[in-house]
Amino acid sequence: MRISQLAAATEVPVATIKYYLREKLLHDGVLTSATQARYDDSHVRRLKLIRALIGTAGLSVSATREVLLGLENPPESGHDLLGIAHHAVSRTAPDDADLSSAQELLDRWGWGAETCDRDTQAALVKALHGLSEAGFEAPAALLDRYATAMQDIAEADVESVPTDSAEAAMRHVVLGTLLMEPVLLAMRRLAQQSASFRRFGGTETSRQSGTE
Amino acid sequence: MRISQLAAATEVPVATIKYYLREKLLHDGVLTSATQARYDDSHVRRLKLIRALIGTAGLSVSATREVLLGLENPPESGHDLLGIAHHAVSRTAPDDADLSSAQELLDRWGWGAETCDRDTQAALVKALHGLSEAGFEAPAALLDRYATAMQDIAEADVESVPTDSAEAAMRHVVLGTLLMEPVLLAMRRLAQQSASFRRFGGTETSRQSGTE
């Protein structure tokens, strides 16, 4: 398979494929001469994965590279791979941040604070800080309800990891983590719309979009 | 309050404040002369809100402008305001997309498909499509579990909307929708880490971060 065919098969422009090759997101094809290389199904799959990570999950190119690297060189522990996936989505500032408020919440929810990485805790603190800066104080009861729901989902996530192959497990954890996030958010919005309609009703002008 | 004091009070650089003024995110101060304007608390609050929407919720400047506009000129129905908030976060392509798969899911979950806006449905379809393109098929049971959890959260969201003032309700809906998303995602990650640790254990090298 030549590069133009790879492009056709994935609907990714040739120039973009070359860019991904340069950026080491996509492994090189097998050179058959100085100006010709052969690509195969693995490239097709990889490209689709790249596009899903960048397009669907919204990762940056460099975060995508790290995730793919992690998938190829899996750490000894699945827990560490999860860390790689989480690290890829956490666009947190370098350091500091007072994690004590996070620790308290984690304790309250029974999630061992020591099993959770600092970046993710910092992300929570930052998100909550953003809320309060905007003058929105989330009641503890609401947060607890969120926590319960998230714990349920996380358990479903972890349970659904296949145990037969380590390879498959890795893939499942990473993709399930990253690619399910947009699904989750879309579902929340739909559920909100449904709940808000039941609660408040709507006008005739509701539900229209794209007129702007 | 002069612009430099506003900057000091919010930790937003003067140049950035001027940019927000140009972009109509922030309302003008009261001109006291050709080269002097007065700002007040409303500017401080607004700036913090802008920073939360852009920084915490990750909105673009133009999406932020639309949200703020919606908050200032509230539509007759709260449901429509929710639409504005949701529209702001849905970076969906213009048109098309086959929504029938979404309709089916919405029916299954008892969320009236007709009460849900098309952009959000399209976002769900796109997210699910990304999943399957990446070779990850989410089992229906898992999706259903997500749906149950999201419905619970959405109901909590809607219930927590204050009913006394329409003004406060608007604010609550929009901020609760937009600013809680990063909280939700951080909580899911933490819950996953906790669940994965319980399920698989971890190595000594786990939980380290920022070493890259």
Added chain:
DNA sequence: CTAACTAGATACTGATACTCTCCAATATTG
């Protein structure tokens, strides 16, 4: 009066994710 500050307009920057252009070296086709 002088030094510091300001509004407003325009221009510039840095990051990101592509996209284009070239060239020599094939590969394909007639």
Added chain:
DNA sequence: CAATATTGGAGAGTATCAGTATCTAGTTAG
């Protein structure tokens, strides 16, 4: 076998976004 098309590889160019910086007067505080 000659004309045409395609490729690998490298470097430069582009578009967008979210700011920053500079400049010109005018204004104000000490």
